[in-house]
Amino acid sequence: NLLSFRTFILMQFTIPFHIENYIAGKFIGPLSGKFIDNVNPATGEIYGQIPDSNEKDVELAVTFAQKAFTEWAATAAETRFKILNKIACLIDENIEALALAETNDNGKPLWLSKKVDIYRAAANFRFFATGLMHFASESHAMENKAVNYTLRQPVGIVGCISPWNLPLYLFTWKIAPALAAGNCVIAKPSEVTPVTTFLLGKICKEAGLPDGVLNIVHGTGPICGEAIVKHPQIKAISFTGSTRAGERIASIAAPMFKKLSLELGGKNPNIIFADCNWDKMMRTTVQSSFSNQGQICLCGSRILIEASVYEKFKTEFADKAKQLTIGDPLENNKQGAIVSKNHFEKILNCIETAKKEGGTIILGGNAIKPAGRCSNGYFIKPTIIENLGPGSKTNTEEIFGPVVTLQPFTTIEEALQLANATEYGLAATVWTQDISKANLMAAKIEAGIVWVNCWLLRDLRTPFGGIKNSGVGREGGWEALKFFTEAKNVCIEF
Numbered sequence: 168n169l170l171s172f173r174t175f176i177l178m179q180f181t182i183p184f185h186i187e188n189y190i191a192g193k194f195i196g197p198l199s200g201k202f203i204d205n206v207n208p209a210t211g212e213i214y215g216q217i218p219d220s221n222e223k224d225v226e227l228a229v230t231f232a233q234k235a236f237t238e239w240a241a242t243a244a245e246t247r248f249k250i251l252n253k254i255a256c257l258i259d260e261n262i263e264a265l266a267l268a269e270t271n272d273n274g275k276p277l278w279l280s281k282k283v284d285i286y287r288a289a290a291n292f293r294f295f296a297t298g299l300m301h302f303a304s305e306s307h308a309m310e311n312k313a314v315n316y317t318l319r320q321p322v323g324i325v326g327c328i329s330p331w332n333l334p335l336y337l338f339t340w341k342i343a344p345a346l347a348a349g350n351c352v353i354a355k356p357s358e359v360t361p362v363t364t365f366l367l368g369k370i371c372k373e374a375g376l377p378d379g380v381l382n383i384v385h386g387t388g389p390i391c392g393e394a395i396v397k398h399p400q401i402k403a404i405s406f407t408g409s410t411r412a413g414e415r416i417a418s419i420a421a422p423m424f425k426k427l428s429l430e431l432g433g434k435n436p437n438i439i440f441a442d443c444n445w446d447k448m449m450r451t452t453v454q455s456s457f458s459n460q461g462q463i464c465l466c467g468s469r470i471l472i473e474a475s476v477y478e479k480f481k482t483e484f485a486d487k488a489k490q491l492t493i494g495d496p497l498e499n500n501k502q503g504a505i506v507s508k509n510h511f512e513k514i515l516n517c518i519e520t521a522k523k524e525g526g527t528i529i530l531g532g533n534a535i536k537p538a539g540r541c542s543n544g545y546f547i548k549p550t551i552i553e554n555l556g557p558g559s560k561t562n563t564e565e566i567f568g569p570v571v572t573l574q575p576f577t578t579i580e581e582a583l584q585l586a587n588a589t590e591y592g593l594a595a596t597v598w599t600q601d602i603s604k605a606n607l608m609a610a611k612i613e614a615g616i617v618w619v620n621c622w623l624l625r626d627l628r629t630p631f632g633g634i635k636n637s638g639v640g641r642e643g644g645w646e647a648l649k650f651f652t653e654a655k656n657v658c659i660e661f
């Protein structure tokens with residue numbers, strides 16, 4: 168009955184001080200017995216420990232994944248759909264507990280965890296559960312001679328490695344298509360934000376995902392992450408994280424001829440023309456600059472403004488950003504904590520660099536200590552900087568915090584030059600009511616995603632990813648299901 172079901176779910180969501188790896192359907196500690204501290208960034212307190220897994224834990228996970236693979240790969244699409252859809256439903260049912268866990272781990276406001284992160288984690292599973300029912304392959308007929316058909320078979324055992332900024336959201340964005348396509352998965356969340364993936368293990372067990380199909384190992388990038396990348400039985404790596412780590416992963420995986428999908432950093436331009444819908448642009452620009460404390464790879468960290476409206480924009484934007492409330496993420500604040508002490512210090516160092524480079528701080532530029540339980544947390548005020556050229560460190564290197572720069576432009580050509588002036592190429596936003604200008608900009612901007620008069624509007628069917636140093640490959644829709652399968656052509660002569 169309903170009551171016992173609820174009690175069962177609540178029991179499942181007790182978070183122990185030591186979380187464990189999820190291998191072969193069981194929760195087990197790291198074989199070395201070593202753990203890493205887990206800190207709540209809003210309070211600065213150590214509130215748990217996570218396995219410091221190494222290659223032995225990864226080996227164990229691979230052994231069980233191999234055992235599970237043949238049966239999972241042959242499981243009927245409808246059965247896989249039912250299990251993955253059940254996972255989506257259980258995520259939805261447990262949204263409160265999952266959102267709270269995400270906020271305590273990451274520092275983001277609770278309302279944001281609910282509205283974006285956990286909502287989207289369920290959506291990812293639902294999307295690929297239904298997608299797998301409709302996934303089909305091509306056939307190529309050679310008139311009166313032969314027919315070719317393409318078999319799309321699961322790759323085998325695949326590795327999925329995700330970052331801390333959208334923890335369960337990006338973890339599920341990888342593992343859902345990998346599982347849907349019939350693979351067994353060895354997955355590692357960020358060591359900074361591991362708890363919701365630990366809880367996901369419980370959900371997968373409850374949903375009836377066969378043991379060994381999904382294995383979640385916790386640990387650091389250089390030890391646990393690299394053990395996944397190096398393992399010869401893991402045939403594909405899907406990674407989201409920094410360009411630095413992506414480069415390292417590619418250097419290991421490429422000589423082993425593994426399939427690689429790399430979703431990396433960004434330094435995205437937000438381009439504002441004088442003829443835009445001003446109010447919508449202003450409202451959205453505050454979000455695209457500071458949502459999730461600026462820790463979204465798609466945030467527009469370089470704001471390029473047509474010179475005729477530069478001063479007007481600067482004044483209004485600073486005024487709006489000043490109104491963003493910062494503090495306890497469990498309360499109704501717009502801005503929460505930065506994810507960790509390390510990252511907090513990195514952002515403050517970047518602000519110092521901007522000052523040394525001659526930048527003028529228009530707003531923020533400093534940390535704050537909220538009163539009460541968050542007085543030892545890691546909070547930084549929304550920061551706006553101007554007077555820096557396109558070649559400055561501040562305008563070329565990813566900061567990944569609540570820090571944006573302003574640069575004026577006078578012509579479309581100059582806007583394009585500034586937009587394309589970094590090594591990154593993830594996303595861009597263009598604000599104009601002129602359809603021709605919008606199309607021209609969209610065609611010429613070097614980025615994998617261009618938003619016109621909107622930001623972060625996502626259709627999960629569309630290709631998602633970056634060019635230049637922002638990555639290799641695309642996620643989303645059929646792209647993801649294609650990545651997690653091998654195409655085999657079969658040619659039959661009549």
Ligand code: NAD
Binds near residue numbers: 407
């Ligand atoms: P990170 O690169 O430090 O870590 C990401 C993940 O990789 C973590 O799980 C980490 O443990 C692991 N890792 C680190 N080094 C590794 C190695 N040598 N081998 C294997 N695994 C390794 O990134 P982060 O600090 O967690 O996340 C922030 C970065 O992620 C930013 O650069 C941001 O732009 C990027 N990001 C990109 C996207 C995208 O879709 N393009 C989305 C979100 C975040």
